[in-house]
Amino acid sequence: MTIMDSLFKKAVRLIPDKAPDPLIGAERQVGRSLSRVDGPLKVTGQARFAAEVPFKNLVYAATKYSAIARGRIASIETEEAKQAPGVLLVMTHENAPRMPAPPLMMKDPKGASGSSLPVMQDASIHWNGEPVAVVVAETQEQADHAVSLVRVKYDAQPARTDFDRLKSEAHEPENVLGEPSRIAIGDAEAALAAAPVRIDNIYRTPRHNHAAMELHVITVAWQEGGIIVHDTTQMVHLTRSTLAEVFGLPEEHVRVLSPFVGGGFGNKGVWSHQVLATAASQVVGRPVRMVLSREGVFRATGGRTLTEQRVALGAKADGTLAALIHTGIAGMTDHNDCPEQFTFPARHLYAAESMLLRQEIVELDMVANTFMRAPGESVGTFALESAMDELAEALSLDPIELRGRLEPAKDPASGLTFSARHLLEAYRRGADRFGWDKRNRVPRAAIDGDWLIGQGVATATYPYFRMPGGSASIKLTAEGDAVVSMASHEMGMGTATVQAQTAAERLGLPVERVTFEYGDTALPHGTLAGGSSQSASIVAAVMAANDVLVKELLKLAGNDSPLAGLKPRDLEARDGGLFHREHPARGETYVSILKRANRSEVVCEAAAPQPMEMLKYSMHSYGAQFCEVRVNRITGEVRVSRFVGSFDTGRILNPKTAASQFRGGIIMGLGLALMEHTLFDSRSGRIMNPSLAEYHVPVHLDVPAIDVIWNDIPDPHSPLGLHGIGEIGITGVGAAVANAVYNATGRRIRDLPITLDKLL
Numbered sequence: 061m062t063i064m065d066s067l068f069k070k071a072v073r074l075i076p077d078k079a080p081d082p083l084i085g086a087e088r089q090v091g092r093s094l095s096r097v098d099g100p101l102k103v104t105g106q107a108r109f110a111a112e113v114p115f116k117n118l119v120y121a122a123t124k125y126s127a128i129a130r131g132r133i134a135s136i137e138t139e140e141a142k143q144a145p146g147v148l149l150v151m152t153h154e155n156a157p158r159m160p161a162p163p164l165m166m167k168d169p170k171g172a173s174g175s176s177l178p179v180m181q182d183a184s185i186h187w188n189g190e191p192v193a194v195v196v197a198e199t200q201e202q203a204d205h206a207v208s209l210v211r212v213k214y215d216a217q218p219a220r221t222d223f224d225r226l227k228s229e230a231h232e233p234e235n236v237l238g239e240p241s242r243i244a245i246g247d248a249e250a251a252l253a254a255a256p257v258r259i260d261n262i263y264r265t266p267r268h269n270h271a272a273m274e275l276h277v278i279t280v281a282w283q284e285g286g287i288i289v290h291d292t293t294q295m296v297h298l299t300r301s302t303l304a305e306v307f308g309l310p311e312e313h314v315r316v317l318s319p320f321v322g323g324g325f326g327n328k329g330v331w332s333h334q335v336l337a338t339a340a341s342q343v344v345g346r347p348v349r350m351v352l353s354r355e356g357v358f359r360a361t362g363g364r365t366l367t368e369q370r371v372a373l374g375a376k377a378d379g380t381l382a383a384l385i386h387t388g389i390a391g392m393t394d395h396n397d398c399p400e401q402f403t404f405p406a407r408h409l410y411a412a413e414s415m416l417l418r419q420e421i422v423e424l425d426m427v428a429n430t431f432m433r434a435p436g437e438s439v440g441t442f443a444l445e446s447a448m449d450e451l452a453e454a455l456s457l458d459p460i461e462l463r464g465r466l467e468p469a470k471d472p473a474s475g476l477t478f479s480a481r482h483l484l485e486a487y488r489r490g491a492d493r494f495g496w497d498k499r500n501r502v503p504r505a506a507i508d509g510d511w512l513i514g515q516g517v518a519t520a521t522y523p524y525f526r527m528p529g530g531s532a533s534i535k536l537t538a539e540g541d542a543v544v545s546m547a548s549h550e551m552g553m554g555t556a557t558v559q560a561q562t563a564a565e566r567l568g569l570p571v572e573r574v575t576f577e578y579g580d581t582a583l584p585h586g587t588l589a590g591g592s593s594q595s596a597s598i599v600a601a602v603m604a605a606n607d608v609l610v611k612e613l614l615k616l617a618g619n620d621s622p623l624a625g626l627k628p629r630d631l632e633a634r635d636g637g638l639f640h641r642e643h644p645a646r647g648e649t650y651v652s653i654l655k656r657a658n659r660s661e662v663v664c665e666a667a668a669p670q671p672m673e674m675l676k677y678s679m680h681s682y683g684a685q686f687c688e689v690r691v692n693r694i695t696g697e698v699r700v701s702r703f704v705g706s707f708d709t710g711r712i713l714n715p716k717t718a719a720s721q722f723r724g725g726i727i728m729g730l731g732l733a734l735m736e737h738t739l740f741d742s743r744s745g746r747i748m749n750p751s752l753a754e755y756h757v758p759v760h761l762d763v764p765a766i767d768v769i770w771n772d773i774p775d776p777h778s779p780l781g782l783h784g785i786g787e788i789g790i791t792g793v794g795a796a797v798a799n800a801v802y803n804a805t806g807r808r809i810r811d812l813p814i815t816l817d818k819l820l
């Protein structure tokens with residue numbers, strides 16, 4: 061990633077390798093299937109989301125969206141809206157406060173914004189759906205009504221909205237998330253041309269939109285020269301720095317709270333609505349709530365962009381690769397930096413004598429595309445893993461056997477050693493569980509009445525990330541309770557639960573005695589919940605804080621303690637205190653240490669060490685996705701009848717929440733495979749299905765029982781041996797489904813989603 065890259069890439073080779081900190085907690089909390097600590101609050105309706113925070117004198121905002129993709133506002137008629145009942149403000153580019161552009165995520169170290177365009181600062185229009193007016197009124201209904209009375213006339217200009225027409229102008233971006241946009245090893249085109257077995261095809265994936273249950277929402281109030289922001293966000297501290305920049309405030313005068321988030325998936329960062337609501341609140345002098353409608357989420361916050369990918373494989377008769385080519389084009393805008401890194405899986409998965417991996421972008425006038433669960437890897441594995449299946453077919457090899465022959469000894473692109481890679485073990489276990497040996501390799505051979513039955517498999521992969529810059533604090537009380545704090549995020553993944561567990565183990569306390577605080581910039585600096593990085597980032601910071609705490613406790617214990625003379629490395633934490641590793645009776649509880657020191661509490665804070673492990677090793681998670689489909693031979697309808705996900709993701713901290721993450725990712729992958737499709741009118745640049753009635757995501761009847769298993773082999777180079785698991789579940793699913801559809805029908809669909817019309 062860009063920021064990480066520039067900060068650490070050079071430093072890493074100078075730093076000696078260091079074994080990870082031993083786990084000093086003696087009682088296992090890690091690995092227990094603990095139920096969610098925030099579950100009761102959620103099911104009883106007590107968890108307060110950003111749209112539910114009460115404020116005195118709260119007013120409500122609604123937004124009008126541009127109807128053209130490029131041009132200018134010629135005139136904007138607001139009188140009628142201003143006269144409507146309850147209206148306090150109609151804000152347009154003519155009267156909005158002057159504000160600089162928000163800093164862009166991944167480009168600017170302070171940036172959470174999905175776009176670097178200034179918000180509502182002039183008459184220019186950059187995409188169909190850009191906010192052009194905001195109405196603030198006493199009630200939501202009044203705001204919604206009044207905004208419908210705003211009339212806009214446009215001077216439209218020709219817009220770049222037709223990907224097919226513009227793709228000839230595609231160009232390589234400067235980099236792709238800090239990585240080179242092109243990797244060439246040998247002459248892959250020549251090797252392909254000379255290879256005895258060749259696969260060379262184009263795969264297409266459409267735009268997708270995030271469909272988190274919770275809409276985007278901000279409740280914001282100006283107080284004493286600063287702002288208090290209740291936001292639904294994956295990045296409280298970056299939201300703070302972004303809003304501080306836009307409103308010219310010191311960061312300490314901006315507090316962002318986000319204790320509960322109803323799903324993020326990558327686009328709960330800063331978009332125009334937080335800027336507009338905060339500006340409107342400043343103008344009307346009252347707290348403002350802005351809840352985007354579902355349509356607003358589609359129009360004003362970014363989704364996943366479309367891609368057109370070429371995968372070409374040149375194989376020898378034994379299946380080994382003479383050439384691996386993965387190239388292609390993604391749509392992007394000129395005001396964001398999210399090129400959809402679909403070639404990344406091919407950089408790390410397979411041994412090949414030559415490689416050409418190249419990404420290009422074509423700039424379009426559309427809402428800035430953004431990160432969406434496994435950006436790049438989700439759609440990249442669709443193309444690559446479909447092609448691998450095609451190659452297996454061409455070689456008359458079992459697709460798992462083919463993967464075995466292509467397993468690399470080192471990372472193919474970087475040459476780095478793998479930190480932990482047990483992909484073939486995941487295949488072995490998954491195949492066992494699924495009953496892969498019973499599969500009929502001949503397409504269209506298994507028939508049950510009107511239903512053709514097929515099975516497919518594909519590799520899942522996603523990088524290990526740990527973000528720099530996180531700190532945690534631990535407070536121990538005289539009663540023997542601990543409060544562990546870091547401004548991180550619980551968006552439904554299980555963070556609050558899992559981090560209470562890991563901290564409890566580390567401290568040697570029962571989990572009931574540990575509270576994990578998060579979701580508030582008043583807490584020690586958190587890193588974003590993105591890139592499946594959060595668990596490792598938090599654990600590393602808590603471990604660092606605990607190291608400081610142990611030293612502090614030894615000091616407090618003094619010479620009268622059984623701990624006198626012992627060093628941290630002699631100790632383990634258990635039974636609510638610190639004890640000698642080899643002489644279990646020698647030790648003292650926290651309660652006793654604090655009591656003798658006459659202290660009501662001890663608080664220690666520390667920053668996590670820099671994530672050097674990422675630069676020294678090729679660190680990735682892997683998995684094998686097994687799918688069975690039934691395809692109706694009359695209607696073409698595809699039903700997924702069985703699914704097994706077998707994962708290799710380091711140590712699993714909590715099997716219950718982990719299974720839910722894997723399963724959720726797979727379900728989202730079924731949406732990617734079979735239904736999700738943002739319909740974009742290439743003439744007008746208008747999204748045509750901005751609602752959950754017309755943008756289809758899997759519902760219960762689309763989802764079979766999904767079996768998930770994992771290797772649970774710790775990564776020796778990550779904190780606690782863990783890998784983040786938020787995104788890997790969606791990867792490989794598109795190809796597993798497509799490969800199963802091929803096995804069922806003999807039809808190879810290279811164009812997502814696999815809708816029934818493509819099978820008729």
Ligand code: MOS
Pocket residue numbers: 294324325326327431432433434435589590591592787
């Ligand atoms: Mo994820 S797309 O990094 O929330």
